Amino acid sequence: MARLIATAEDFAFGPAGKLVTVAEELAARGHALTFAGSGTALQLAERADCWDEVVACPTDAPEFEELVGSRMAAADLLVSCVDRPSVELARKHGLPVAWLDPLTWWWGDEAPVWLPDLELCVVQRSIGAGDAAGPYQELPANHVVVGPIVRTGPERRGDAGSGPLLVNFGGGEAADWYQPGRDTNYPYVIIDLLLTQIDLTGFSQVVVASGERIAAEARRRWPDAPVSFECLGHRDFVERLSSAQAFLTVPGLEAPLEGWAAGVPTLFLPPSNSSQYVQLDEFRRRGVGDLSVHLRDFLPPLDLLSAPLRDRSERFIEQLRDFERTPTIRTEVAARLSDLLTHPEGWMPAVRRGHAYLDELGRDGLERCVAAICALVEREGESA
Known part of the structure; x- marks a missing residue:
């Protein structure tokens, strides 16, 4: 030992x-x-x-x-x-x-x-x-x-009928880089869209997973929302994921891989940090990010990898603020997310593409x- x-x-x-x-x-x-x-x-x-x-x-x-x-x-x-x-x-x-x-x-x-x-x-x-x-x-x-x-594993236990939607913001903040309420209001903007502009009636339950600070603030802002705001441990998260009907997530480092590995339809929110922006670009390029909403769909594209690390974050946060403070863009994002969540006929082909992508990577x-x-x-x- x-x-x-x-x-x-x-x-x-x-x-x-x-x-x-x-x-x-x-x-x-x-x-x-x-x-x-x-x-x-x-x-x-x-x-x-x-x-x-x-x-x-x-x-x-x-x-x-x-x-x-x-x-x-x-x-x-x-x-x-x-x-x-x-x-x-x-x-x-x-x-x-x-x-x-x-x-x-x-x-x-x-x-x-x-x-x-x-x-x-x-x-x-x-x-x-x-x-x-x-x-x-x-x-x-x-x-x-x-x-x-x-x-x-574990393999997905859900079926084609009504089941839970798991929404994932990841940790949602990074020390010395970005924090909700200071640099961005991303999670609260998305939650507001989910509750007011997106059709969630096809799901038996909606669980929003995030870091502790975001979950606590969301419960304070929306105490009567028909949504559960939780900070989940890793094993609990994977367990919830395995039984979800669909998985709506930021294009982060860990969660998309877990969604594809579990065979759960994985749909993408707009990126919430600079590395997620590049990752969603890659997911689309490789054919596993078709069910996604990207900032570049509404705002000028960013070439982040050409900039130093700190500049990447600053450039991204500046554009994220443009999204947050522009009502027309928020409405377009909500319409696109609602369309993704209410057309499950495209989900299983995406699951197969996710499996193929993991097979290719190993x-x-x-x-x-x-x-x-x-x-x-x-x-x-x-x-x-």
Whole structure:
């Protein structure tokens, strides 16, 4: 049994969801795991039962080394899902690192300079995977490229009749990048459209999943809404997803893969952050994003990958505000969403395309990721 420290960047639910997916499998193999982090990453971690210990502290805070440094000295490995400060502390303490990276295509020239020096980098194949000159052609020897790191079950239990609609905003915020009520009102604008302009009568129940802050504010604003606002743990989310009639989600890092893996009709809301904008572009290009509403359908297209990381977010937020404050665009978005939700005849072809997309990327991503981490633990143990 190895002692592992686990961290994820506090950026919505994508990195934390990926980390929890992997951590649950590592815990099932008998390893002891300590999670350390804050914000939306902590929200998901606290709802998982795979940890021996949870340390609540921002990984970039001055007190993080005081709280976690001694644990690193006693640990065998750090598993980080794109959380940079924890990796830098681990390197300082001589702790081997497994870096989980579902965003290799995103970093550009701003990838960490120490990536080639880490013991293991597990790269999730996604954007650009089908291109002859994609981002996976020439990677350092310590990189292992795998398919989507996602659990393939349980299979969907819903049928063609009336069932629940699961609406997903993900974590909906990211420390130091964007927050609802400060930089954007996206989730509340979409909820208002759902409640006032979109036909939801074909569903037996509507559950809106989001981060804690958004769910609490939505319950305050709409106390009598015929909709449930919840912050779900990862296992609970996957369970709800498996029995949904349809899944309406932001085009995030983790949830679309889980929707396709579960065989649930997956429909896309407009993006709520800059990486989602690029991902929805890719989903459409690959034929799995036809059931979607995109900001580029109503506003000038953005070429975000050509800009530095911080500029990407700022440019996107500026356009998102245009959507939020323009009644005609909001009405057009609502009409398109209502059309998608009331024409189920197009859903099953989309499910088949989603399955084919996962087949192309590789169905064994989670297994290969966990195997690579366990092999690293074994190697480090032999060399100790």
